[in-house]
Amino acid sequence: MPLPIVYHPIYSNVRLPERHPFPMSKFAMLRTHLIETGVAGDNQFSEPAPAERALLETVHDRDYLDRFIHGDLTQAEIRRQGFPWSEALVARSITAVGGTRHTLELAFEHGLATHCAGGTHHAHRDFASGYCLLNDLAVAAAWALDSGRAKRVLIIDCDVHQGDGTARIFEQQPAVFTLSFHAGSNFPARKADSDRDVVLPRGAGDTEYATALAAHIPAVLDRFQPDCVLYDAGADVHADDRLGHLSLSDAGMRARDRYVIEQCVRRRIPVACVIGGGYDRDVPALVRRHALVHEQASACFEQFLSTDAA
Numbered sequence: 001m002p003l004p005i006v007y008h009p010i011y012s013n014v015r016l017p018e019r020h021p022f023p024m025s026k027f028a029m030l031r032t033h034l035i036e037t038g039v040a041g042d043n044q045f046s047e048p049a050p051a052e053r054a055l056l057e058t059v060h061d062r063d064y065l066d067r068f069i070h071g072d073l074t075q076a077e078i079r080r081q082g083f084p085w086s087e088a089l090v091a092r093s094i095t096a097v098g099g100t101r102h103t104l105e106l107a108f109e110h111g112l113a114t115h116c117a118g119g120t121h122h123a124h125r126d127f128a129s130g131y132c133l134l135n136d137l138a139v140a141a142a143w144a145l146d147s148g149r150a151k152r153v154l155i156i157d158c159d160v161h162q163g164d165g166t167a168r169i170f171e172q173q174p175a176v177f178t179l180s181f182h183a184g185s186n187f188p189a190r191k192a193d194s195d196r197d198v199v200l201p202r203g204a205g206d207t208e209y210a211t212a213l214a215a216h217i218p219a220v221l222d223r224f225q226p227d228c229v230l231y232d233a234g235a236d237v238h239a240d241d242r243l244g245h246l247s248l249s250d251a252g253m254r255a256r257d258r259y260v261i262e263q264c265v266r267r268r269i270p271v272a273c274v275i276g277g278g279y280d281r282d283v284p285a286l287v288r289r290h291a292l293v294h295e296q297a298s299a300c301f302e303q304f305l306s307t308d309a310a
């Protein structure tokens with residue numbers, strides 16, 4: 001069988017005001033792109049169910065969930081989340097959390113799986129921030145622990161922005177190790193303390209990035225010995241990203257994704273990949289960047305995990 005990929009049509013099903021900077025169409029375009037380029041077959045995608053309320057409450061504050069779901073957020077909260085509130089936005093967000101959880105479940109089953117959304121790592125326990133309303137990475141990690149599938153979860157966050165929400169949520173949780181590679185000059189201005197923060201200077205490119213990965217990933221995997229990895233493959237590390245301060249090329253991103261996935265898979269640690277952030281008015285170009293993690297995961301899956309007869 002081929003790499004399991006998780007997607008739901010609801011992901012792009014939110015209308016935003018004209019010129020809103022968030023490229024909401026990218027999720028549906030990513031699925032189409034993966035099929036058109038032969039990375040994935042039509043029947044390779046599975047649709048997640050929305051995350052249950054009880055699952056969301058393992059990470060999020062009840063009062064915040066009530067106000068988010070029913071549209072009772074303050075104007076300040078809406079400004080901070082970055083999206084106008086709508087029922088479609090709520091449905092989309094809850095389904096995307098279910099999607100990352102489902103991706104992790106498929107990773108436990110097959111060794112590796114990818115999600116065509118996810119990585120909303122600025123969402124905190126009781127507030128949304130920077131286009132992140134619910135923290136899918138945190139919910140999936142909590143699910144892995146609570147369901148007994150994992151005793152230790154490692155979150156490798158390679159989005160260009162620090163995973164501050166995830167880091168704060170798991171500040172006091174030794175069973176989850178948060179490892180964030182990010183540009184020090186990028187949002188958020190006030191960083192949280194991850195278990196390990198690898199801060200890259202503005203403008204760092206392929207070589208500096210690869211050196212940083214090699215200096216930290218094998219060591220953390222071998223010392224922490226996670227039972228699974230959640231990998232946020234943010235595309236906003238790319239040189240052409242509108243919001244990122246790093247300068248990775250396509251080749252550099254490809255090498256990053258390949259390296260992270262392969263380090264885990266070679267150690268037989270299940271990996272669930274999410275696409276993370278990526279911002280470009282040229283959405284087809286952005287979609288090609290988000291496709292890279294699926295391409296690399298697909299290649300690793302075939303090389304290391306596929307049970308098909310040769």
Ligand SMILES: [Zn+2]
Nearest residue numbers: 159161236277
């Ligand atoms: Zn980002």
